[in-house]
Amino acid sequence: MTATLPTAWRSVLPYLSEPLPPDRTPPGSGGSGVGVNLPMELVRQSVLPREYWTIPDEVIAAYRHFRPTPLWRATGFERAIDARVPIYMKYEGGNISGSHKLNTALAQAYYYKRAGVRELVTGTGAGQWGTAMAAACALFGLRCRVFMVESSLRRKPYRGVLMRMLGAEVHSSPSGLTEVSGQRSTPLGNSLSLAIGEAVEYARNHDGVAFCIGSGETYSILHQSVIGLEAQAQLTELDTQVDAVVGCVGAGSNFGGIALPFHAAAAAEGSTPPLLVAAESSTAPKLTRGVYAYDKTDATGTGPMEAMYTIGSDYPIPDAHSAGLRFHGAAKVVSALRHTGDVAAIAVGQPESLDAGRLLTLHEQVLPAPESGHALAAAARLATTGADGMRAGRGVLVCVSGHGYLDLGAYEQLLNGELGDEAPVEEALLSAVAGLSPVYGDRVPAAVAGGPA
Amino acid sequence: MTAVEQFDRVAVADAVKRVVIAESRLSVDPATITETEPLVGELLRVNSLGFVGMLVQIEDVLDITLPDDLFVGRTFKVVGDLVDVVLQGAEASR
Numbered sequence: 001m002t003a004t005l006p007t008a009w010r011s012v013l014p015y016l017s018e019p020l021p022p023d024r025t026p027p028g029s030g031g032s033g034v035g036v037n038l039p040m041e042l043v044r045q046s047v048l049p050r051e052y053w054t055i056p057d058e059v060i061a062a063y064r065h066f067r068p069t070p071l072w073r074a075t076g077f078e079r080a081i082d083a084r085v086p087i088y089m090k091y092e093g094g095n096i097s098g099s100h101k102l103n104t105a106l107a108q109a110y111y112y113k114r115a116g117v118r119e120l121v122t123g124t125g126a127g128q129w130g131t132a133m134a135a136a137c138a139l140f141g142l143r144c145r146v147f148m149v150e151s152s153l154r155r156k157p158y159r160g161v162l163m164r165m166l167g168a169e170v171h172s173s174p175s176g177l178t179e180v181s182g183q184r185s186t187p188l189g190n191s192l193s194l195a196i197g198e199a200v201e202y203a204r205n206h207d208g209v210a211f212c213i214g215s216g217e218t219y220s221i222l223h224q225s226v227i228g229l230e231a232q233a234q235l236t237e238l239d240t241q242v243d244a245v246v247g248c249v250g251a252g253s254n255f256g257g258i259a260l261p262f263h264a265a266a267a268a269e270g271s272t273p274p275l276l277v278a279a280e281s282s283t284a285p286k287l288t289r290g291v292y293a294y295d296k297t298d299a300t301g302t303g304p305m306e307a308m309y310t311i312g313s314d315y316p317i318p319d320a321h322s323a324g325l326r327f328h329g330a331a332k333v334v335s336a337l338r339h340t341g342d343v344a345a346i347a348v349g350q351p352e353s354l355d356a357g358r359l360l361t362l363h364e365q366v367l368p369a370p371e372s373g374h375a376l377a378a379a380a381r382l383a384t385t386g387a388d389g390m391r392a393g394r395g396v397l398v399c400v401s402g403h404g405y406l407d408l409g410a411y412e413q414l415l416n417g418e419l420g421d422e423a424p425v426e427e428a429l430l431s432a433v434a435g436l437s438p439v440y441g442d443r444v445p446a447a448v449a450g451g452p453a
Numbered sequence: 454m455t456a457v458e459q460f461d462r463v464a465v466a467d468a469v470k471r472v473v474i475a476e477s478r479l480s481v482d483p484a485t486i487t488e489t490e491p492l493v494g495e496l497l498r499v500n501s502l503g504f505v506g507m508l509v510q511i512e513d514v515l516d517i518t519l520p521d522d523l524f525v526g527r528t529f530k531v532v533g534d535l536v537d538v539v540l541q542g543a544e545a546s547r
Contacts (some may be wrong), residue, residue, distance in 0.1 A: 022502070023502045024502070025500045025501070025502055033492065033493065033528040033529050033530040033534075034492055034493060034499050034500060034501045034504045034528070034529050035501060035504070035524070035526075035527055035528045035529060036501060036504055036505050036508065036524050036525075037524075037525055037526065038505070038524070038525070039521035039522075039524075039525060040508065040518075040519050040520065040521050040523070040524060041521060043505050043508055043509060043524075044509055044512075046505065047505065047506055047509050048509060111521060112525070114521045114522065115521040115522045115524070115525040116521075116522040116525060116526075117525055117526070207526065208526065210525055210526065304501075304502050
């Protein structure tokens with residue numbers, strides 16, 4: 001396969017049928033001044049409806065170490081699930097971080113370095129983002145500090161070791177180093193938003209330090225478009241097309257990266273896009289059971305309130321192996337497209353997703369991350385019996401967002417029959433979203449049904 | 454001569470004030486806003502979220518590209534702070 005590395009990212013912003021709802025200032029914020037802790041290019045990428053953004057030469061050079069990533073027809077997986085249509089998989093696990101997260105980590109580290117920042121601090125759930133940030137900081141000569149969800153770090157200590165090998169300082173969150181970690185009263189809490197909150201607070205209180213985030217921000221999703229752009233070229237090389245594109249969703253960068261270039265291309269051509277299917281965890285079902293409302297992006301509540309499909313930032317998401325999917329809300333770009341019906345969603349439970357991962361391991365010799373297992377399970381449904389009225393008729397493209405070599409404990413539980421699911425009960429969801437302001441209308445829907453409203 | 458080379462402080466201040474007034478949803482003459490006017494005060498009501506969009510608008514209005522290193526880690530309290538940094542950025546992009 002000879003597909004080349006794209007030289008520009010492609011934004012979906014010019015192709016939204018409605019403008020993104022503006023962010024809102026959180027209650028109680030304000031003060032004597034204003035500021036922005038983003039390099040200007042990331043600001044522009046967040047708000048300007050420009051379609052193509054040239055990838056800086058330094059970032060291209062870094063991408064060349066691992067991109068283009070492979071895409072192939074997963075015939076072994078197809079046979080294992082008795083698929084009716086071809087399934088093509090795009091594999092993003094073949095870099096030092098083990099996931100797609102490095103695509104935006106490199107870009108962000110480059111821009112922050114140019115902005116004069118000396119240290120980047122971040123929060124991470126599964127550890128993939130933290131590892132990617134540590135690697136990117138090492139490459140661009142920045143210090144790196146990572147707050148990692150305690151349960152995840154305990155479960156995957158080697159993530160922490162790898163980040164430290166890459167030069168990062170790693171804190172288990174709640175760390176006790178920040179006020180927000182001390183204020184947290186529930187033992188479960190929304191643990192990723194707390195880790196992010198710790199990073200936000202740490203950056204605010206230290207000179208030369210900036211907080212960075214790698215999933216739901218519009219610029220992160222832009223950087224991830226390199227995945228979908230490559231996949232489009234690779235499918236063309238194979239002289240084939242798909243009518244369904246699937247990626248897993250924590251906040252939305254992997255899904256956005258694989259799927260939104262297809263939306264942009266179809267909108268530009270005036271053609272019908274493939275079905276774009278976001279595969280989420282049934283423990284954090286914002287796109288299938290959440291509401292479209294303004295909610296916090298982190299536990300400090302000092303960041304902007306964004307329009308998102310959410311199950312409530314205060315909802316205590318149960319512990320699960322797919323830490324990368326344990327986030328309460330979807331990115332505002334993904335949420336806007338969900339609201340307009342341009343994005344569909346499927347919630348997948350833990351046993352089903354890990355079993356899909358087991359099948360991929362057995363039949364394609366690729367060990368996927370548990371997060372990716374959700375996308376594989378959704379792809380399997382689309383390629384066989386269908387799901388929620390959706391079924392692929394020509395072919396499915398699925399993104400395997402990362403490898404699962406540090407998740408073998410989860411697979412061990414699967415093999416031992418010890419895995420369970422903890423989908424939220426309706427009352428808990430209703431309670432968690434009760435105080436939120438809906439994006440449209442004047443009150444949050446009484447039923448937590450999710451989906452395009 | 455580029456657009457940037459023609460800028461002086463008066464022109465930049467006028468452009469910045471117009472954007473700040475719009476962001477605060479006011480209908481006042483820019484000349485009535487002094488450079489010591491707080492960005493977050495009785496008259497102007499700029500917040501950090503609007504500030505992001507304002508920067509892009511200022512680039513568009515003045516046809517300049519503001520450098521990445523002008524904004525990270527900085528707090529802007531009065532209109533003059535913003536005028537200073539935009540002038541600095543305009544100079545750097547010449």
